[in-house]
Amino acid sequence: MANLTESVATAPPATNLATDGPKIHRRKHPWTIVGAVVALAVLGLLLYSLATNPNIGVEYIQQYLFDPMTIAGVGVTIFLTVASMIVGTAIAVVVAVMRLSSNPVLKGIATLYVWLLRGTPLLIQLIFWAYLGALYDKLSLGIPFTSVTFWTVDTSSLITPTIAALLALTINQGAYAAEIIRAGIMSVDSGQTEAAMALGMTSARTLRRIVLPQAMRTIIPPMGNETLSMLKATSLVSVIGGLDLLTNLQHAYAQNFQVIPLLIVGCMWYLFLTTVISIPQAWLEKRYGRGVQPIGGSSTGMFTRLFAIKGK
Numbered sequence: 001m002a003n004l005t006e007s008v009a010t011a012p013p014a015t016n017l018a019t020d021g022p023k024i025h026r027r028k029h030p031w032t033i034v035g036a037v038v039a040l041a042v043l044g045l046l047l048y049s050l051a052t053n054p055n056i057g058v059e060y061i062q063q064y065l066f067d068p069m070t071i072a073g074v075g076v077t078i079f080l081t082v083a084s085m086i087v088g089t090a091i092a093v094v095v096a097v098m099r100l101s102s103n104p105v106l107k108g109i110a111t112l113y114v115w116l117l118r119g120t121p122l123l124i125q126l127i128f129w130a131y132l133g134a135l136y137d138k139l140s141l142g143i144p145f146t147s148v149t150f151w152t153v154d155t156s157s158l159i160t161p162t163i164a165a166l167l168a169l170t171i172n173q174g175a176y177a178a179e180i181i182r183a184g185i186m187s188v189d190s191g192q193t194e195a196a197m198a199l200g201m202t203s204a205r206t207l208r209r210i211v212l213p214q215a216m217r218t219i220i221p222p223m224g225n226e227t228l229s230m231l232k233a234t235s236l237v238s239v240i241g242g243l244d245l246l247t248n249l250q251h252a253y254a255q256n257f258q259v260i261p262l263l264i265v266g267c268m269w270y271l272f273l274t275t276v277i278s279i280p281q282a283w284l285e286k287r288y289g290r291g292v293q294p295i296g297g298s299s300t301g302m303f304t305r306l307f308a309i310k311g312k
Contacts, residue, residue, distance in 0.1 A: 057261030064252060064265050073248035074269055080165055080244060081231045081273075088173030088230075089223070095178035096185060097207070110178070117175030123236055125172055129164035130240040165234070165242040173230060180222045184215035217288045224281035228274050235270075245269055 050056060064070055098110035117125070133156035142149035159167075188211050196206040238247040246266055253262040 055260065056264075057258050060256070060258045060261035061264055061268075064249070064262055065268065067252075069248045069252065070245065070265060070269070073243065073245035074273075076162065076243050077231070077234045077245045077269075078273070080162075080169060080234045080237065080242075081227070083166060084169035084173050084230055085227055087170045089177050089181075091170070091174030092177030092181050095174060096181040099178065099182050100185060114175045114178055117172050118179075122168065122172050122233060123239065126165060126168040126236055126240055129159065129168045130161060132159050132164070161237070161240045161242040164240060165237040165244070169230065169233065169237075173226065177223065177226060180219055180226070181215070184217075184219035185211055187218045188214045216284075220281070220284050220288055224278070224285070227277055227281070231273055231277065232270060235266075 095110045095113060098106040099114070101107050101110075133154070136155050138152055139155050139158060140149045140152040142151075185207075192210050192214065193206055196210045201209070234242075234244050235246040237244045238250055241247055249262045249266050253259045
């Protein structure tokens with residue numbers, strides 16, 4: 001017992017590789033300093049040229065930045081973005097499940113939907129829905145394959161530019177989000193589903209309580225990017241006169257010919273909205289990413305250490 005106590009007392013202290021290991025020194029790159037100086041100089045010259053340019057139209061920017069017409073356009077843009085993302089995501093969940101189904105009919109319909117919507121430009125889809133009245137002059141509800149109708153309406157009066165924009169953006173978003181959700185579902189280990197089934201859980205309950213919560217970690221980052229893309233894609237609605245932000249600004253500069261100042265107003269609002277959207281996206285990524293941080297620190301620290309060289 002005395003020998004054991006003596007050997008423990010004289011044993012060298014444990015080494016913590018994270019703090020007591022060999023120090024890592026980053027290699028000095030003088031050209032990075034030169035590049036930073038050049039980049040700052042170019043940025044400064046650009047900002048100076050904009051600040052001293054009399055054609056920038058600061059007075060028009062101040063006039064239209066919070067103009068009621070601009071605010072109304074911002075409201076329509078936010079509505080189109082939120083509604084399209086919510087409804088489009090709901091459609092995407094159904095389509096993703098159909099794509100993963102063993103039923104060839106459901107899988108084929110979902111595949112056709114994704115192929116068609118992803119294979120055609122969003123601008124063409126917007127114009128198509130806006131001119132749906134040229135294909136069907138009336139929309140009716142009744143008993144199929146009979147002349148009995150309960151409700152009939154002119155297509156052009158029902159499908160307004162805003163409704164056409166909402167339909168195009170929602171259906172298009174459903175196709176792209178379906179692939180994101182499908183990839184997230186496939187990233188969950190199949191043993192999770194097998195364990196849930198062994199406990200007697202139904203397929204729907206397994207998907208809702210087991211699979212989707214784990215898939216959210218993979219789904220949220222690209223879905224956040226899709227939300228930002230959707231916000232900016234609403235500017236395409238100006239082609240069909242959907243009363244969004246860009247449409248209202250176009251109406252304004254068509255009268256006063258101040259194109260650049262009003263486009264700057266639009267850029268300022270889009271930048272503000274994308275910044276606001278990025279805040280909950282970062283929070284959700286952090287929330288669903290708990291417990292999966294890289295060992296030894298953050299991914300940024302790991303990236304920095306990749307390009308570090310041990311001192312000799």
